[in-house]
Ligand SMILES: Cc1cc2nc3c(=O)[nH]c(=O)nc-3n(C[C@H](O)[C@H](O)[C@H](O)COP(=O)(O)OP(=O)(O)OC[C@H]3O[C@@H](n4cnc5c(N)ncnc54)[C@H](O)[C@@H]3O)c2cc1C
Ligand code: FES
């Protein structure tokens with residue numbers, strides 16, 4: 001059984017740790033980096049709660065070993081806000097009641113951030129398709145879809161401002 | 164839901180990966196994107212003593228335009244293939260099919276080599292490889308060999324790969340310009356594995372007749388099914404609704420489905436016929452017009 005040294009950037013901070021090969025990235029982030037916004041629901045890839053951004057693309061941190069992320073840049077939901085300024089998606093989820101218990105929220109926010117980067121003006125169907133990998137047991141998804149539409153409009157307006 | 168203790172080696176070359184597998188005599192396992200393997204480790208359905216991670220092998224991460232075919236390195240992510248303009252032009256069935264694999268987040272990590280080696284009978288990529296007569300390039304201790312998709316997929320999660328061989332690339336023949344493609348998949352929810360999925364690539368002749376059709380089915384046998392009788396029936400025909408219906412029945416006839424918690428064999432056969440008809444109609448939208456004429 002091997003333990004290995006890993007170094008990665010988590011929300012802009014360089015972290016180093018010694019991990020067993022079997023440790024998932026999710027457990028490394030939660031237990032060794034205190035990034036407890038990484039939620040673990042199913043631990044086999046189907047609920048989306050553990051979604052993080054790994055080298056620029058979303059990834060299930062329960063289906064990734066920490067050793068696979070050695071040298072990578074990781075962002076968790078903790079990295080989404082700019083200090084006390086919430087990301088437009090977070091603002092919209094708050095304003096639109098896009099969460100109740102909040103268990104699914106970190107994964108959904110990061111998945112929707114990737115959707116809006118690829119497709120700034122998604123249709124409702126596209127939003128729902130993109131949400132299909134993230135299970136929410138509370139909201140019934142309606143307010144999440146509305147929040148994503150609002151955030152998309154805000155993000156489009158701010159990128160138009162920047163010209 | 165945590166993997167059992169194991170060793171981990173990051174491969175520095177294909178030769179190194181093969182050497183580690185050979186030394187571990189069947190107890191080693193290749194780790195690619197981890198999207199099938201890590202859940203299997205967590206559920207302890209798979210308990211290798213050592214993982215050989217191909218993640219650092221840039222040499223397996225390429226898409227190359229060759230004469231007559233496209234070669235895709237084993238470590239290319241499904242999402243990369245899905246959005247590649249080279250692939251969209253040369254093998255239009257691939258991106259349409261890969262959009263049905265899980266979710267973007269899964270496709271960001273899952274690799275083409277991993278999906279091929281995993282050989283899930285419901286998976287999209289193996290069925291496309293079967294439809295297009297692609298070759299799987301594998302490397303072992305005594306060198307490389309090329310295995311046709313028809314021989315590569317042997318059973319449920321079972322392939323022609325030896326325990327000390329790895330998949331290094333896929334060679335996918337280019338489709339003729341203008342080839343019409345369609346995929347019809349039935350799953351309980353978007354992103355779930357298919358219960359049944361039908362894949363078609365159809366070339367049309369100068370006067371709108373079907374010059375050649377390639378059809379495969381996922382989820383309707385232990386391996387991807389090629390619908391040869393349906394392809395023969397279609398060749399040279401005008402795509403009339405009656406012809407497409409007859410071909411769809413042949414597609415269902417080629418399957419040998421199984422019962423599982425998602426559906427009975429009988430049910431799978433019935434929906435194969437429906438999905439095959441829809442798939443051919445989608446690939447050949449002129450069907451309605453020629454029937455009206
Ligand atoms: C929620 C969810 C939904 C999914 N839905 C679908 C779906 O709808 N359709 C679908 O097709 N798949 C689906 N998948 C599986 C996904 O496509 C996997 O990524 C893919 O099957 C395996 O690719 P990987 O690179 O992740 O391989 P890994 O998980 O790393 O490996 C899978 C297996 O292949 C072996 N292997 C990997 N690479 C090689 C190689 N180069 N040479 C030899 N052996 C190798 C490994 O040893 C292992 O046995 C889903 C997965 C999840 C988590
Ligand atoms: S905890 Fe990772 S997908 Fe459910």
Ligand code: FES
Pocket residue numbers: 098099100101102103104105135136137138139
């Ligand atoms: S808000 Fe509770 S699971 Fe989504």
